[in-house]
Amino acid sequence: MEIAKDIRDFLMTRRAKVTPQQVGLPAAGRRRVAGLRREEVARLAGVSTEYYIQVERGRVAGVSDEVLHAIARALLLDEAETTHLFDLARATTAKPRRRRSARQSVPDTVQALLDAMVTAPAVVQNGHLDLLAANALGRAVYGDVFERSSGATPNLARFIFLDDHAEQTFPDWNRAADDAVALLRVEAARSPYSPAVTGLIGELATRSEQFRTRWAAHDVRAHRRGSKHFHHRMVGDLTLRYEALEISADAGLTIIAYTAEPDSPAQEALLLLASWTAPEFDATGNRHHESTLPSPADD
Known part of the structure; x- marks a missing residue:
């Protein structure tokens, strides 16, 4: 920077x-x-x-x-x-520090909390929008992002600006793109010498004119609560409310949890997705596998 x-x-x-x-x-x-x-x-x-x-x-x-x-x-x-x-x-007064490039990990207790949220999609992301963890329903809602990631860790900004499926997954693409850049601006100022942040920004600026235009606007915003629009290939359009919950013990990690308006089409769609993706437990209470989504060709 x-x-x-x-x-x-x-x-x-x-x-x-x-x-x-x-x-x-x-x-x-x-x-x-x-x-x-x-x-x-x-x-x-x-x-x-x-x-x-x-x-x-x-x-x-x-x-x-x-x-x-x-x-x-x-x-x-x-x-x-x-x-x-x-x-x-x-x-301006921060000194560059050598940073380890090891992948951030999500504590087991946080993953257990996510898994307990069987009717609310939830993901964990870091400041530069890597999706580091999810519950079953969160993985279903963000299915294209997880499935089409070329790297070990899906990155929401990379998907939005570089993947042809992004406009299908996020029908309000312009808003999703604006939000992603505004959040990356915030993280770039907080972590000016992070190789992960500067590398991602450099990649997106090189490969996406849409990113470059938004980056030049210098817009920033908080990401605490709001609504987001998704399109899911099995259940159609979803308008979901979200709350961003910072994980205090792990700086930079945030749980994004989603809910639907009561008695709305989105709630019905989430319940249907939940019935397909809910984890199953054995007699001792241990989770042993998750259901999988039916193929679009299934009846």
């Missing part, structure tokens, strides 16, 4: 989104730039124009938290954007 460039581009793109009217400034006269001028941001943040220009150029060493918060308020940054600004500022 080029941290100074990322700070500059992030602040410039945020500045371009804010109109003078939004922050109580007059909009009279011809304006050569979209959004706010640098001197207007500086005035709103209570710093000199020269000082703000240095910050926007990525020279943030020694800049106080109070000033960063003031700039965030001036630019009307939301919580995710403010956190991202602070992550970028911290990244």
Whole structure:
């Protein structure tokens, strides 16, 4: 990552989104730039124009938290954007560390929790969108992602931007693509020297124009709750609500659990999938195998 460039581009793109009217400034006269001028941001943040220009150029060493918060308020940054600004500022002083490339593992207790959720699809992903674990229903909902992965660990961003089936799996592809890039932006600032993160971003930027366009927008967002649209080859379209639950004992790992609206077609579809995929247990309570989905040709 080029941290100074990322700070500059992030602040410039945020500045371009804010109109003078939004922050109580007059909009009279011809304006050569979209959004706010640098001197207007500086005035709103209570710093000199020269000082703000240095910050926007990525020279943030020694800049106080109070000033960063003031700039965030001036630019009307939301919580995710403010956190991202602070992550970028911290990244300028972070030292590269040698990282082990070993695959992240999901604790057995977390996998047991996933398996106990027999009517709710659930997956575990890391910050750069590797799908590291799933319960049976989660694996069914994300079936194409797991089945079509060319590597040992499926990666959601790689599937969305590089696999021809992505638009079938995610009918609202543009939203899925925007979300994936926004989450990768967050992770890139948190882990600027991670080979897994920088390698994935480099691969996607090289191979996908859609990714490059979105990456240049510098959008970030939190991923706590919302809804997601899937298309499953056996049960059709699914609109599911999700909750993102961070695994506190394992930094960077998050459980994404899905539910359907009660009495909705999506709930009926999930129950049908659950009947096909629910694990079976022996008399001692040990799981010994899972049912498999019927072939699309089956009656």
